[in-house]
Amino acid sequence: MLICPQCKFENPNSNKFCQNCGTSLTHKVCPECSTDDVPVNALRCHNCDTECGTVFWAIIAKETTGEALRVEGDVGDVRGEGGEGDEQAIPSSSPVSPSYQITLGSYLDSQERYQLIDTPLAQTETAIIITDVGVRVLDCQPYQISPIEAILASQESDLLTPSAEASEIPRLAKAYIALQSQGERGIPPIHDAWQQGDIQVLIIENRSDWQHLLDLWQEETTSSLKILHWCYEMTQLWAVLEPVNCRQSLLDLSNLRLDEDQTLALQRLYVESSNSQPATELLEDAQSQTSAIPEEPLTIQALGRVWQALFRQSQRTQFGSVVQMLGDLEVGKIQTIAQLRSRLEEISIELEALGTATLPPIKEKNTAVSTIPQSDELEDIISKTDDMPTVVLAMQLSSLEDAGRTDVGRQRHHNEDYFGIETKIHKLEFPKSRVLEGHGLYILCDGMGGHAGGEIASELAVNTLRQYFQEHWIANQLPTEDSIREAVYLANEAIYKLNQQDARSGVGRMGTTLVMLLIQDTQAAVAHVGDSRLYRLTRKQGLEQVTVDHEVGQREINRGVEASIAYARPDAYQLTQALGPRDENSINPDVGFFDINEDTLLLLASDGLSDNDLLETHWQTHLEPLLSSGVNLERGVTDLIDLANQYNGHDNITGILIRAKVRPNLES
Secondary structure, X not given: OEEOOOOOOEEOOOOXXXXXXXXXXXXXXXXXXXXXXXXXXXXXXXXXXXXXXXXXXXXXXXXXXXXXXXXXXXXXXXXXXXXXXXXXXXXXXXXXXXXXXXXXXXXXXXXXXXXXXXOOOOOOOOOEEEXXXXXXXXEOOOOEOOHHHHXXXXXXXXXXXXXXXXXXXXXXXXXXXXXXXXXXXXXXXXXXXXXXXXXXXXXXXXXXOXXXXXXXXXXXXXXXXXXXXXXXXXXXXXXXXXXXXXXXXHHOHHHEEEOOOOOEEEOOOOOOXXXXXXXXXXXXXXXXXXXXXXXXXXXXXXXXXXXXXXXXHHOOOEEHHHHHHHHHHHHOOOOOHHHHHHHHHHHHHHHHHHOOOOOOEEOOOOOOOOOOOOOOOHHHHXXXXXXXXXXXXXXXXXXXXXXXXXXXXXXXXXXXXXXXXXXXXXXXXXXXXXXXXXXXXXXXXXXXXXXXXXXXXXXXXXXXXXXXXXXXXXXXXXXXXXXXXXXXXXXXXXXXXXXXXXXXXXXXXXXXXXXXXXXXXXXXXXXXXXXXXEXXXXXXXXXXXXXXXXXXXXXXXXXXXXXXXXXXXXXXXXXXOOEOOOOHHHOOOEEEEEEOOOOEEEEEEOHHHHHHHHHHHHHHHHOHHHHOOOOOHHHHHHHHHHHHHHHOOOOOEEEEEXXXXXXXXXXX
């Protein structure tokens, strides 16, 4: 089936347009020049030559039985790997041809879906004999659901339950699936996989163009605290990789990458094998940074040796406390990940106490690397995976972006929603430090009371609140709860007085809901009255509804009534409080505070956007991608409005998106 890129509707393979929303299933829009007739199977736009195809990273691995893959010409990163058992093929996919010849422009499968598009190594006249190939491939059928995606979707409710389909997944793919189910950002998501005979093919996210950790490690402007944070992230990944027997992935320096926020990530996974070879030292040449698989069981000493290799190959000197830590690691004084994290915390506190990013340097010693345990089945892998530990360093704001939009909807004749955004960014930047101070006020109101009623109430509330905080928000300090409540009461009073002056009564009295977000650096406050909502999205926690609606159904639930009974009432969705209809004694705004300790997407939404669980249903397609800095928020909020018009449309629709990115506080 073909999955529509816009509405995610499942279409028959023969469809050229989505039968639900009309989006083309054969052509797409170029993100650079907006040409709208680029074939979905094209690598580049025919108009501007921008690469806009769907590109993945393919891992083609052969079991080490004495024979190897035969690659004509050049093919990308090559690494030996062995010890995997045979698996059956996923029925609708086919492996490389029996001759195991891989050439530029050829396809990895009989359906001609995955096409090799580049050859990084130099051309040779003879074939290269290898056991593991990594290379970029173009997905020529990007809207077609892959067999492994179908298997994962069918088992989404209980990934631990064995099934016939799960047994068909190649062994190399099981670690990716287990970690993907945990939402681990540092591991590339798997898109497809199959096996026939002794050839396994995995299609994963392409991270070949992500920055190498070593490149930034050796930059003079990179502080010691930043390096400590990367070391800490390695201990986090170590704990995550241990249950799936993939800690070896951290020992290949070329495999250590950084995402757009300079967070540690892996290009791919390497599964530890029981058929190990004698240990060797990490290669000294910075152009050849892979490590050999040793015969001893893998211990955390290997992490210390990786860190020494990074210092050595970057030609960067170590600072005193780190030298002591590495020495203690080598002689066995530090034996657990918990002890290692504790030592990293102590060093970071020491740096912060000195008020500097570096300590007196000491030259490091050269040492070698050691390694290895074994692989388990998918259900065991998932059940053993640990939760991510908390980060060691305090966070500071890295960027603050926002976008808002309102729409009348498909059934209303006028728009009673109103919103306001005020953002101030103060940036201080020096050769070795950068400080960003963010100050944001975001207000959304959904008016009621008919034409020339709800419109007035919502706009008056927004403007009253804006004016209040312009006068009472002290720089660099989030307003107190009392101050926020006072602002809400003033907005209520402004509308209430207007109702009294106009002698409005009953349903003719105008009012409005309110949801308001205040951000000061990495601290946030939220206040709300009514059923307009604040949502929070992070990669670790997914989508969370921060506010609780002020309506009859929710009031009954709070009193202990079951939800099905509470919302069976005819007045279940009637508001229990709103700004304006009554005096301040009749409202009790909810006010809360929270910290922004990881990259976060915040969404203020009127009920036209949140009704019918629209956001809960579509957040993975319409919100989660917006966490990435490269995705345009203006386009994102427009897509949300379009989605709401498609599935709801019965009311006015308003949304405000805020993307807050954070990074370790290295200037403490």
